[in-house]
Amino acid sequence: MSTYKLIYFDVRAKAELARLMFAYQGQAYEDSRFAMEEWPALKPKMPFGQVPVLEVDGRMFSESVAITNYLARKFGLYGSTxxxxxxxxxxxxxxxxxxxxxxxxxxxxxxxxxxxxxxxxxxxxxxxxxxxxxxxxxxxxxxxxxxxxxxxxxxxxxxxxxxxxxxxxxxxxxxxxxxxxxxxxxxxxxxxxxxxxxxxx
Missing domain, CATH: 1.20.1050.10 (Glutathione S-transferase Yfyf (Class Pi); Chain A, domain 2)
Incomplete structure (x- = not known):
């Protein structure tokens, strides 16, 4: 079973759709939120220097739409045809x-x-x-x-x-x-x- 970590500021914005998907699926994940003042230290560690980032089994993925597209497919939320x-x-x-x-x-x-x-x-x-x-x-x-x-x-x-x-x-x-x-x-x-x-x- 995959493990998930969602990394974003402590706001809804570009990460909230992914959080809604996790909630709907009942999927456990680490909701890793940080304050604005922490961002300069975290930024170099992100794939493209931006968030949200979804970590799946240790692999990091960026871009909010790419993240939600992936989760939608994974959770069967992307239509049946x-x-x-x-x-x-x-x-x-x-x-x-x-x-x-x-x-x-x-x-x-x-x-x-x-x-x-x-x-x-x-x-x-x-x-x-x-x-x-x-x-x-x-x-x-x-x-x-x-x-x-x-x-x-x-x-x-x-x-x-x-x-x-x-x-x-x-x-x-x-x-x-x-x-x-x-x-x-x-x-x-x-x-x-x-x-x-x-x-x-």
Whole structure:
């Protein structure tokens, strides 16, 4: 049986989707979190000088999407056919577009520009991407993005909306909102989600 260690800052951000996958699978792993001031000493030890890093049986792998793709395959969350895999990938692609505008907002230091980006995200960017997700859910008709059970796609969508997308925006998309709640209350996930500390990213 493989052993896993996930290395990241003590925030959700780019590591939380992997943590959700571990929780859903019931897979034991070392959740190795560190404070920002520890990063300079740790950085040279990481494969590409960045995190998250997933260590599997002592082998280290970087890039958050590569990590979650690997875990999704390992845990059977990547669809059951080649077409379902593509359908999962398109949802993950939408969530990556959402993360891009979130990261742009996070990295903006000028307060008035930051406020403008937040307004743009809430009025334009988030609704655009959630409309795409709503369409996928409507076309699939099962309450899940792909197939008839929870997959990588549902976890990725939940994670992308988790902190930065206001409820008032999500409320405009009833199928997306219902799917998010389905993930939040899943028997395999609800205890982990409820136990998480408050976060801004």
């Amino acid at each position: 080649e077409f379902e895999t593509v359908e999962v990938d398109q949802v993950v692609g939408i969530t990556q577009d959402m993360w891009k505008v979130i990261v742009d907002w996070v990295h903006e230091n000028e307060e008035s520009r930051k406020a403008d980006l937040q307004k743009e995200n809430e009025e334009k960017n988030f609704p655009k991407h959630l409309a795409s997700l709503e369409k996928i859910l409507k076309n699939n008709g099962t309450g899940f993005y792909v197939g008839n059970q929870l997959s990588y796609a549902d976890l990725a969508a939940f994670d992308a909306m988790d902190i930065q997308v206001p409820d008032a925006v999500v409320d405009q998309f009833p199928l997306v909102k219902a799917n998010r709640e389905r993930v939040r209350t899943n028997d395999k996930l609800k205890d982990y989600i409820a136990s998480r500390k408050e976060a801004t990213l």
